[in-house]
Amino acid sequence: MKKNKGNIFRGITAVLASTLCLAGYMSVLAFEREGDINAFLQIKPPSQTVTDDTNYFPSAYDSEEKRLAAEKDFIERTQEEGSVLLKNDNHALPLTSNERKVTLFGRTATDNIFRGGSGGASNADSVTLKAALESRGFEINKPVYDALAAVNLKRGNGEIAEAPASTYNGLSYTGYTDAAIVVLGRYGGEANDLDVSDKYGVPELSLHQAEKEMLEIVKNAGFKKIIVLVNSGYAMDLGWLDDYNVDACLYIGYPGRYGMNGVADLLIGENDPSGHLVDTFAENSLSSPAMQNFGDYVFTNLQSNAQYKKEYLIYAEDIYVGYKYYETRYQDQVLGINNATSSAGVYNSENNSWDYADEMAFPFGSGLSYADFTQEVTDITWNQETHEVIAKVKVTNNGSDYYDGTSKSVVQLYAQLPYETGMASKSAVQLIGYTKTKPLAKGESDEVTITVSDYLFATYDDNAVNGADESKKGCYVFDEGDYYFAIGNNAHDALNNILAARDVKGLFDEEGVAVVGDASKVKKENLAEYDNTTYAKSETGEIVSNRFDDRDINYFYDEDVVTYLTRDDWNTFPKSYTGLTAADGIASKLSASTNEYTKPSDAPDIDKSKFGQEQLLKLIEFKDKDYNDPEWDKLISQMTLPELYTMVGEHMGNDAIESVGYPANVSNDGPDGLIGATNFNAEVISASTWNKELIEERGEMFGEQALAISYGMTYSPGANAHRTPYGGRNYEYYSEDSIMSYYCGWYQTAAMREKGLISAIKHFCGNDQETNRHGVATFMNEQTYRQGALKGFEGAFVKGKTLGTMTAFNRIGCEPTASDYETMTGVLRNEWGFQGINITDSSRDATTYMFTADCIMAGTDFFNNDTGRIGDVKNYIVSNRDGNIFNKVREIAHHVLYAYSRSNVMNGLTVDTAVTNFVPWWETAIYAFDGTIASLTAISAGAFIFFAYIKKNKPEEDKKDA
Amino acid sequence: MLSKIKNYFMDKSVFYFLLLGSGLLALISSIVFYVLDVTTIKGNITFTDDSLMTFIFMLIGVAGCIFAALTKFNFAPLIPVIFFALGFSQNVVMACFPAADILKGVPFFTSNMDIANSTFRIFLIFGILFFISLVLSIIYCFASREKKR
Known part of the structure; x- marks a missing residue:
């Protein structure tokens, strides 16, 4: 049978063209997800040769075997103490x-x-x-x-x-x-x-x-x-x-x-287990005020709108998250005031009358030991000049007939602030500090000292006049009156001790058993005058006043649609705010489909003297240079335009910047251990140790992991709140208590920085549930935001001096967090003095509401795993010649270069090191495969055309000639 | 009329009917796929939903089948192949996202693991159907439309 060559080559062309289509699609996907593939394949840029002189962040271990053994020991100890x-x-x-x-x-x-x-x-x-x-x-x-x-x-x-x-x-x-x-x-x-x-x-x-x-x-x-x-x-x-x-x-x-x-x-x-709860274990996990507004809420008039533009969440619980609700209501129950025993919020109480003992299983801070400890207050002083509370506590292990080993005891320090009806919200008891003893044998004692800044129990009052600038509203304040500082075995025990010191009768424990409290564990201090000046400014000198009026949903309506919980009347226990209709102001914000930012008519042109300048400096020379050193400006000016705008598109790592000697590097994920390394105990267990040294050690262990497997940045730790017990990622966040998170974030990130690891603490911030995490409009009042969501992260930035943060997918009010100027620049950089890298969460999946220019103008530096943003920035700078964006990108370069100059990425670098980019092997393989298939397709198509059209017609022409 | 139609198809090869079959399969499967996408996938994934493109490619492929069936242009059989290949490839790319979630056990691209599984199943099942359409249309490229005499 004679074969039709035209058909054969048509068929081959079809096969090859199909293969080319598939290869093309897969190649685009692979290049878009370059970071993921590199992470999956554990591909990293070639590392520099490290000598003794260039080992700026050395490992504490002289072999990998010893490091892994130390990790094992650390995890076991954390589990025992947590x-x-x-x-x-x-x-x-x-x-x-x-x-x-x-x-x-x-x-x-x-x-x-x-x-x-x-x-x-x-x-x-x-x-x-x-x-x-x-x-x-x-x-x-x-x-x-x-x-x-x-x-x-x-x-x-x-x-x-x-x-x-x-x-x-x-x-x-x-x-x-x-x-x-x-x-x-x-x-x-x-x-x-x-x-x-x-x-x-x-x-x-x-x-x-x-x-x-x-x-x-x-x-x-x-x-x-x-x-x-x-x-x-x-x-x-x-x-x-x-x-x-x-x-x-x-x-x-x-x-x-x-x-x-x-x-x-x-x-x-x-x-001996020495952990204590960092969350409240209620009888019924649904009984907290925050649980009333948890989950899926959609504005009724935005139902048909695009994805991520219609969901909301109301923090109607005000500041009363976890124990702050249960304990404050308990106090009012024993005092018989403010409708504490009303039916509102009853989940487990008998006779439809709220009763603490019926609602509570294990209060915040609970935890037993095999040993029997006594804790005696030696002294507690609030020095109102130095703004410190210093508590000295003698702890004695009285031993046990059933356990012979040593034990550690946690000392928890709480405060009660003066409160009168109408004041800014205050919990009846709040954690302000803690420490853990050394291991104590039977009969052994230890005196521990807890030193706490009084900033940690200052109250943010939205209605206060700012003492540093009286034209502004809102400020951290101390109300005049009696302040009680107490230790206790848990939050409830501490509150009972305080109430005993106040001579309140009728106290009982979480099981309903009558107790009298221990006034000897309490110290009362009086503040003679209202103070609205001490913390009216932050440590950077920035006025700390109201910035977030429009994050309260009531801001958008003529009449309040949400009633916040107040201890003045427990009948304000929140209802579930389903079926709200978005006000015009909300609807227009949520439905935005493009950047709010437009180039102003008076925007400067890009300054040609600020890029592509002669390459005289290397980043390694800046590893000890202060952030404000004018030399940074010269270094950044060496960068080419493509280097500047390419930098924003992070891909689980970053390309080399050859003009300044910045090497290619990779980033990693995981609050409980880096991808490709050992899995640590969940963060919540680390927090449950109430041991700052162990938290610090956790940071060191992360730093060592990063050194061992060559990562410069990690998207961790997590510091969102356990707002409810149902938050899907509670295990990799520290606690329900923002002060506990403040301390943990501080100690862990400080240790990570010491090891040269950039810790992008996440998900900054207000992302306390996973449902609708993309784009959910999270509404709360300013006090709740500052004392809750923000405070939980603050320690990492202000004290830990972390050099990174990863923003969240949600919105604060209507503003996507990554483009929320007030949070990302107003608070983070201006009030807290953050000098590091602000990276989005995976922004490729959030392009419909997380807009490039808005994010950059708000303070975002990197778009995580999203090289697609590079084109946007290039357009702003090269096509639009927008000097505003250009200047912002230079600021980004400053943040990035500064942070990495303090990182393990510097290891091995000298002024003579020439950094280059690298192409992973799989990219080369893709290019080769695609090229081969494209060539074969073209050849086959040519053959098809030849046999189907040219050769087929030739005999006719030959005949004619004959 | 009937006899005209009968005569038209009488001299057509089996491959010709395979082409028609591939078009019919593509038409039905792409419509069902898109309905399922709109009703069950949209809104439950965080990656860009390009299933409309899959649907459009497949429909153009169906039109290509008809064109190839009705005309005698030598190049015509390549048209459905190219568009079915585009539709299929688009579908494979889409399937990679829920597949990654299943592989990692973390529903990053989908709302939860149930949705990851169900979404992947949809992409998988229709991917197979689209692939069959593609293969049938490729087979036709190797063959002649009329029976050998």
Whole structure:
């Protein structure tokens, strides 16, 4: 049969053209996601050769083996100090040396949760609870374990993945009844809040039917001891422990790669748990005022608008997040004022009358020890001249008959501020400082000192006259009156001590048992005069006054649409603000489809003397130069225009800038450990240690990871608030308390900077839930914003001097955070003096509301994983010759070069080092493949044309000639 | 009329009917795909939803099939191939986002893992259907429209 060559080449052309299409599409995707691919393939720019002279940020370890061993030790210690013993009846824990035959219950016992569901280190090679127990001599009931392991369920998205009670049918516990160890798990993560009503129709943090049935089996099976481990990054409802005769309960969070070893050591008394809660564990996780407005809210009149432009969230709880609500209302309950016992906010109380004891399971700061400690206040002084509170506390370990080792004790310092009806909001008790003792043996004492700046308990009053500039409204103030400073075993205990000092009667604990409080643990100080001047300016000299009036939703309406919770009347307990109609001002802001910024008619041209100048300076010469040194201007002027505008398009790292000797570098992600490295304990467990030295060590460990695997910047730690227990990423944020976050962020980022790691603390800010995180308009009043969301980050910037921050996807009010000038420049740079890099979260996925020019004008430096923004900036500078944007880009260069000059990226550089860019191997492979396919397609198409059209007609012409 | 139609198709090769089949498959699958995209995917993903482009490419490919079926231009069979290839490639790129979420176990590009799974399934199933259309149209390129005599 004669073959039709035209058809053959047409077919080949079709195959090749199809391949070319696919290759082309995939190539574009690959280049767009260059950073992700490099991260996935662990491709990094070639590193410089580091000599003793150029090892500016040396590792503390002389071998990788030692570093990894130190990480393991650190994770185990953090777990031991961060696990919180919530219940320990009759000294059930530690288990005696004879109690090693145990049965594990709960599917989480076989499917431990080591980390939450977000970017960062992997779970690989994590030590399981089973392995940790067995390595310590435990014998585990294998048939039960195997039966649980065989249950195939996947947790997440409303599935707690607990094994049905029928799993235990026919199984025997004989020989393994020393203890039942029940492991309960809850899991969430990025874009994955926990469900208020999950697939079982139950709040995800509540006890589920399968768990109840399992606990009933355990209760009736004749175990000597019942121990519950809570493997959750979230505050679960635990008010049921007594119902199932649980002897001991240990909150273990997410333990990271080696944390289960620490858990096992705690169970056998090798160490004493010394963690305390950094969140309130209420009887009902839905009962807080913040929970009333959590989740999915959409403006009714914006329903049909484009994605990310219609969702809202109201922080109607005011400042009363977590314990600040429960404890303040408790005080009013015992004082019998302000409708504290009304039905508003009742979730667990009897007779529809709010009662603290019914609503509370474990107050903020709770945590038991195997040892018995006493804490005595030696002295507490508020020096109103130096603006410091200094507390000295003597801690004594009275020992225990059941535990021989050393123990650490946490000293928690709280304050109560004077309050009268109508004043700015104040919690009845607020954490201001804390410390942890050294390990104390039985009978040993330690005197600890806590020094606190009084700035940490100043109240931001939106209505105050600013003492530094009386034309301005809003200021941090101290109201005149009595201030109480107290220590306590938790927030509630401290409040009871304060109330005892105030001679208030009728006190009770979280179980409703009458207590009298301990006035000796309290110091009263009086402030004679109202103070609106001390903190009217920030340390940079910037006036701190109202900037955020329009972040309060009421600003946009003639009449208030939202009533904020006030302690003056607990009937203001928030309702759920569903179905709001966006006011015109809101609608126009949210529906914006392009930059608000337009080039003003008087905008300067780009200054030709400010780029492409002679290359006389190298970045390495600036590693010790002050930020304000005029030489920076000369260095930046060496950069070419393309170098300037290309810089904004971060791609999980940055290209080299050859004109200034800035080397190519890569960035990494993960508040609980870097991608490609060891998974640490969840951040919430680190915070639960209440040990600043351990937090500092966490920062050092991150720094060491970065040195070992060559990363200059990490998108971590996380410092958003646990506004509710249901926030999907609570595990990788520190606490519900902004002061706790303030301290943790401070100590961790300072240590990271010391190691030369740029810590882009995230997600700055007000991003306290995952639902609708893209573009959700988050409304709150200024006091709530400043004392809550902002304060939680402030320590990292002002004290830790972090050199980076990653902004959030949400909006503050109607302003996308990345283009919110008041937050990103007004507060961050002007009030707090931030000199580092402000990077967006992955902005390629937010182009519909996070606009390039607006972000740059507001203070954004980098667009994360988004080289697409380079073209925008190029247009502004090259095509529009917009000197405003050009000058901003030069500022960006200043931030970037300054931050990296203080980073481990400098290691190995000298003035003689010539930096160059590099092309990853896969890009070369793509170019080669695409080129080959394109060439073959062209050849094949040519052959098709030849045979189908030219050759086909030739015989006819030949005939004619003949 | 019927006999005219019968006569028209009588001398057509099996490959000709494969081409018509690919067009029909592409038409139905792309319509169903786009309806599913609008109703279940849109609003649940953070990456740019270019499924409209997939839909348009596939529809142009269908038109290309008709053109190739009705005309005798030698190049005509390449038209549906190119547009089906564009539609299919666009679909593959879109599928990469939920696939990445599933691979990493973190729903970064989708609202949650359920949506990641369901979105990926949609892209996968319709990707297979689009691929079949593409393959059928490629096969036609190698063949003649009329039966061999």
